[in-house]
Amino acid sequence: MNLHELSTQIPMDLNGAMERFCGQEAIFKKYLKRIVDDAAFDNFKTAANNLDDKQQIEFTAHTLKGMFGNLGLSELYNLFSSIVNDVRSNNGSKLSELIPEAIEKTTKTFDLLKELE
């Protein structure tokens, strides 16, 4: 699967990301694949097991938000932004809805990233 095909499968700001990476597709793809192996997502899932520790959930979601933002994965960026916002503004009242969706979509995205050429 190439980048273009990936962008049809998942919502992403491909142009913005490529601009950020100065058009260096290889480097961009390298980091896209790297993100799958990063511990940040596992840390988030671990934190998500305890909804009472909202601080940890915010911290791990905040990390992922930055990572996904840098790599133009806009849907995931927005999802994790919502989680951070919910903890900061609503005391995490919607976490039980947001977290499962975020995990599901992140897993799906990671599965697609594994197929990236």
Add this chain to the structure above:
Amino acid sequence: MLKKHKQQRIIDQIRLDKRIKMSNKFSNTYGLIIFVVFIIFAVCGLVLLKKSIINNADAVGYNKASDFARQNKTLYLNKVNNLDLVVFFSSAIFEKNSTYKDSNVSFEAWLVSVEHILESKQNIFEYNIYANLNGVIYPRSKHISVATKKIIDEAIREAVKHKNETIFVPHSDVFTNSGGYALAQTIGRGADAIIIDYEPKQKSLYNISEHVADSNNFYLNDSHNYYLIDNEGSLIYYYDNIGLNFRETQQSIYRHFKTLTSDVESIQNKKAIYYNTSDGKKMCAYVIQDPDTGWYSIATLPYDEVIADFNTVTYIFIILSAFLLLTQWIMLLREHNLSAKVEMSNEALKVVGNSYQAIIRINFKNASFSILKAPDVLRQQLGDSTDFRELKRKLRQFIHQDHLDSFLDNYSLSNMEHLSINKIRDTGHDYLVKFYGDQYKWYNIRLLFDESLDLHESILSLKLVDDEKIRENTERELLKNALQSAKNSEEAKQAFYSSMSHDMRTPLNGIIGVCTLARTHLGDPERMSDMLDKISSSSKALLHLVDEILEVAKPKIEQNLEIEACNLKEKLIEDLSIFTFTADQANKKFEMSIDITHENVKCDIKKIRQILNNLISNSLKYSEVNTVVKLSIKEMKVMGAEQFVFVVEDNGIGMSKEFLEKIFEPYSREETKKHVVGTGLGMPIVKNLISLMSGDIKIKSEQGVGTTVTVILPLEACEEQRFNQTEANINDQNAAFDLSGLKILLAEDNKLNMEIATELLEMRGVNLTQAWNGQEAVDKFSQSEINYFDAILMDIKMPILDGCQATMAIRKLDRADARSVPIIAVTANAFSEDISSTIAAGMDAHISKPIDFNVLLTTLNNLINKKKE
């Protein structure tokens, strides 16, 4: 709603009926089985009873037949004896007299006399004794009818056939409708014979009802019918109450003769022989055959009479069964009606029971217990024990330490007894209990007494009330806090009123005093002018006080923003310059710097002015002589929106940490400086206004050092008046500035983000130094040469030291570039409190992740150029 409720009730009723039907079906089936079994046993019993009755009837019948036969035999034997005697004496007479001729007269007379004698001995039969001597029938004087002649001739024939044997010749008379019989025996060797003919004396002998004279005759009074018939079916005589004459009876008997006499097995086994009369009546016959005469003595009884008792029993049984069925039906009906109520009660009890986690019955007299319901963990601990002390020991393990003493006290045996004696039916307390897992939960433990229990018994119930208790505690806490808050508010209000009255009195007294004084200087214009100034000043102060009070009192709903486009810089310079003069008057200094890209914004300038007025006023009020108060206004772009940062900084007297915690509470004032006029409402008003504008405020203060107040307001730049910064201008500026060669310290804790940022920055020619946390950033900066780093890109959320802490640490370093090095917050968060935190910490700008390199270029361009300036 009512319809829905009604529908629900109908559904509930249907469900209840179904359950009752299921329940009743089981009990009905059970009842039916019992009833069927009962019927089977009853029928078997009745069959056996019938059999027994019939057997008894057979036994009785055969007894009677035997008696009848015996009697008949006796009678017959008597008659045979009589005949034998007559024959003997007749033989004797004839032997004495050799010829008949001479002796016949005496013989005839003898016959007649014997006849009379024998007849007189009984009154049933007429005796007719005949002798056939040489073909002549004696007594010759007796009239012999044709029928009698026939009988005699037959008797003689039979006697001659069976010489010296007594022969029996039954006969009947159709005219007299009677029957009789003749006995005959030969005399000597010839055809001479003696014949005794027996004729019943009364024609209606056989009809019991007419036989009053024979009321002592057993056979006539018995319910059985008796018949004596010979071996050819001729009726000899009979006793019955059927009402037929002799001929009819003979015909009837003869009709059934074969039936009655051929069933040898029944006769031998003494079983009744059944036959039907001509009118269809079923009869039982008990038949005895005399082995000597071959005669049949038969006793009969209508079958209906035999089983009359059985029929009675059967009828009674049927009536009883019907009564039983009716009773059962009534009981079932009653049970059905009760079932519904019982089912409802049971359901309700079940629901109530289910809501309890444990129900234990305790006998406090013998200190025992039985478990009706309990958690598995408790049951396992208790095993088979019924000792109440053991129960308490085990419960101790589950109850929270803090509640243990109370529990042991309240649920002791002696206390239970006390409660029972005093008829305290229901008492309980809440305890923390840990049955499952590691968490204690609230349980309501109650003791219940009731008359339905034994005198020394009670029920111990445990019910989980954790949610309710927590809610109750929370509500209690809220109420407590509300009460405290109300108290505090009241105290603050009192303090405010006290202070207010003083603050208001001061200018009022001043006004009144000056007015009084003015009266004495009416002719002195200069003095008058001075006094008028004083009155004016005091009035304004008073008015300001009143305005602030009204501001706080104003309901929030009335607080709307009046957004209009304006040149923020010009307005603020115009409005706030007065403070330069005010400060100067108090031997203090006020400085203002405005560094914003978008001067024309849409905002509620009045409220912004009010905010800044309050803050600057406070700084000037709560400071000593020579204090410097600085107002700086900056603009930051965060996530595409302009955020305006207003910082009011002073080196005044500062505020204590305790006061900072309640600075935004109405009426709160720190009395660190005397004679300061104020309502304590200024900061609450400021906070309210900032919130209204979706902004944020942060206050940093230290007593004896000073105070820094940072206010961040998101204001919308006016598009048509972006004359300072067009996109073209931005690009032009950025084109002249690039990142290559810049030495940047990057603080980031996430490995991948660090790699990406490093890659992206080094791709653009940046000379990058990495720091993995805030402390490392501080260390690397402090270890670097002065002015080595052109800028620091600081992540906010980092371990050991976060971005704000690291920035504050860097700013405090004793080196020339510590305060000047541009520090830019790079973070994914764009909350106003984050921005205000970063600004308060001393950061110069705030850019968000993902990094927009145009924004980064612009920001760095501005900061680095500014640093150079």
